[in-house]
Structure formats: structure tokens, C-alpha cells
Amino acid sequence: MKSTLVPAKDQKWQITELPQPKPSPNQVLIKMHASGICFTDVHQTRGELPGPFPRTLGHEPVGEIVELGAGVRSRKVGDRVGVPWVQSSCMRCEWCLRGKPMFCAEQMGTSVNMPGGHAEYMLAFAEATVPIPDTVSDEQAAPIFCAGYTVYSGLRWGKPLPHETVAVVGIGGLGHLAVQYAKAAGFKTIAISHSPDKVALAKQLGADEVVKDGAGLAKLGGADLILGTSNSTDAMSDSIKGLRPDGRFVLMGFDAKNLQVSPSDLIMKRIQILGSQQNRRDFLYEALDFVAQGKVKVMTETYPFDKYQEAYERVEQGKPRFRAVLTF
Numbered sequence: 001m002k003s004t005l006v007p008a009k010d011q012k013w014q015i016t017e018l019p020q021p022k023p024s025p026n027q028v029l030i031k032m033h034a035s036g037i038c039f040t041d042v043h044q045t046r047g048e049l050p051g052p053f054p055r056t057l058g059h060e061p062v063g064e065i066v067e068l069g070a071g072v073r074s075r076k077v078g079d080r081v082g083v084p085w086v087q088s089s090c091m092r093c094e095w096c097l098r099g100k101p102m103f104c105a106e107q108m109g110t111s112v113n114m115p116g117g118h119a120e121y122m123l124a125f126a127e128a129t130v131p132i133p134d135t136v137s138d139e140q141a142a143p144i145f146c147a148g149y150t151v152y153s154g155l156r157w158g159k160p161l162p163h164e165t166v167a168v169v170g171i172g173g174l175g176h177l178a179v180q181y182a183k184a185a186g187f188k189t190i191a192i193s194h195s196p197d198k199v200a201l202a203k204q205l206g207a208d209e210v211v212k213d214g215a216g217l218a219k220l221g222g223a224d225l226i227l228g229t230s231n232s233t234d235a236m237s238d239s240i241k242g243l244r245p246d247g248r249f250v251l252m253g254f255d256a257k258n259l260q261v262s263p264s265d266l267i268m269k270r271i272q273i274l275g276s277q278q279n280r281r282d283f284l285y286e287a288l289d290f291v292a293q294g295k296v297k298v299m300t301e302t303y304p305f306d307k308y309q310e311a312y313e314r315v316e317q318g319k320p321r322f323r324a325v326l327t328f
């Protein structure tokens, strides 16, 4: 089979002919239909995140099951599935036993210690796979396994209540989905973006209002929940000025800078600063279901598999509007 490989840290991806893998017990073999490329692929290629080289990246994979390993009963050949980042964990440590496998130190991760989806075929543990609703296309489903899952988990983690207002800072790969999820879930939704060209877009995505910064948000009455999806920590810190008393700020966008929070805001407004990852499997189910209902649409650029280099370079330069997906 054809597979991309990152030969070594910070090296260009190469297409390589590899033997088609055989599923071990409890695994399935998936023929890839679509595989999203995310900025995390860039961090991985540069060696900024753990994982051995050479390896095949791709943590937003969607395809069709073509072979079952021994003992697989929950999936059938022909099932269309996607695979999230964390496939399995040790099931022995405190966090696994407490039902929080995201904190396990011995996770098996798609594109980390198991080859990812930027290849014609990939293996996955059957229990990690998630069936794709019939009305969701492969290209729409793939980015939900990372970007959609992440922002929807952040929305759920921030526990918005009826009548509350949700703001989204950063209208990009994550944020364009966060705005749609907040609106689809029934909340008054405010987009925060410095770019004038994002105003019309944010409204199209469902934002009730668009403001430039935290001061603008405060002027509108503020938000009870802010979803931080920007890759600028400064923009996210600034947005906290618009958080209402008892408000929650949920950080998902990554930047190496520290988040600045005023101690007086923390105390007097009793605000909460939360971090969030992909949290729980039921959040992925709901994230996919909103797409199936037609309430959330991923804005994608699709590239045939052999154009992977071009797709990767665009992601590296932050150019796609907003998710790049390889199709097979």
C-alpha cells in the first residue's frame, strides 16, 4: 500500500510503498476514504510532540472496514468509521480505573504510537472506531475527529446553562466549528475576531454578534462562557475582560505563551479558567450528530492523496479555510 512517512524529525513527508498491515486480535483494517491534516501534524513533523520517526501521521482518519482481526464482534466489514486520537489505554492505572483514560501515561495514540491515516490503509482497535452517520460525508466527518471533537468538548466542559451567552475567540479551524456548535446548541453566540474579513463569515456561521476584543464583548454585556480557540494567547487573555461574573474561560487553542489573568477578575468576578481536551466519547457522538443533523458544516479544502505535499504546506502556512482533508 502507499503510505506517507515522515522519515525523521523536521523532514519532508515521503510517499513509500509498505506492506498492507494485518489486523491483530481486536483490531480492524480500514481502507482510508478521507484523512484530515491539522496544525498538530506540523508540530508532530517538527518533533515538537512525542512520537518516533519514521512514522505515518494522520489523526483525523475516516474509512471503511475491510478486514477484522480475531475476536472483533462489534464491527463488520463494510462499516464506515473514524478513529479518534486516543485508541486505547493501560486499563490498570488510577486514571483508567476512574474512567478517565485521557490522563493515562500509556495511551496508544493514532499517529503517535500507531500509524495514522495518511496512507491507503490503517489499523485501529475495533473499540476505538466510531461509526459515521449515513448522512455525513467522509470529508465532513474527518475533521470532526479532532477539531470538532475538541471544540464541542470545550463547549460541554464549560457547562453553559439555558439563557447564557457563549463567545468564541479565534475564528479559524477550531473556531469556525465552535461558533456553529454553540449556535446549534441554542446559545446566544458572539464571535471575537480582530480580522475585519471574518465579520461576515462569523455571521454566516451563526454568530449573533461579532466583536474585536474583550472590551467589545464587555460592551455587549459579556459572555458566561468563552471558548478560547485562537492560536494567540494574547487574544485569549484579552477576551477574559468580557467574561461575566461566574463566567468560564475554556482554553483549547495552543500557543507556547502563558495566559495572563487578573487576580482581581478571578476573585471579584469569581471566574473560572479551564483547560480542555477531547474529554469524553459521548461528546464525539454528539459532535458527529450535529453534523448529521445539518446544523454544523466543516469548511474544508480537499486534496487527492497524491497532493499531500501541497496540502501539508498550506496547513504549515496556516492557509486553509479552514480544514484540509486528503481524499482517497
Ligand SMILES: [Zn+2]
Pocket: 089, 090, 091, 092, 093, 094, 095, 096, 097, 101, 104, 105, 106
Ligand atoms: Zn492507564
Ligand SMILES: [Zn+2]
Pocket: 038, 039, 040, 041, 059, 060, 146, 147
Ligand atoms: Zn488535529
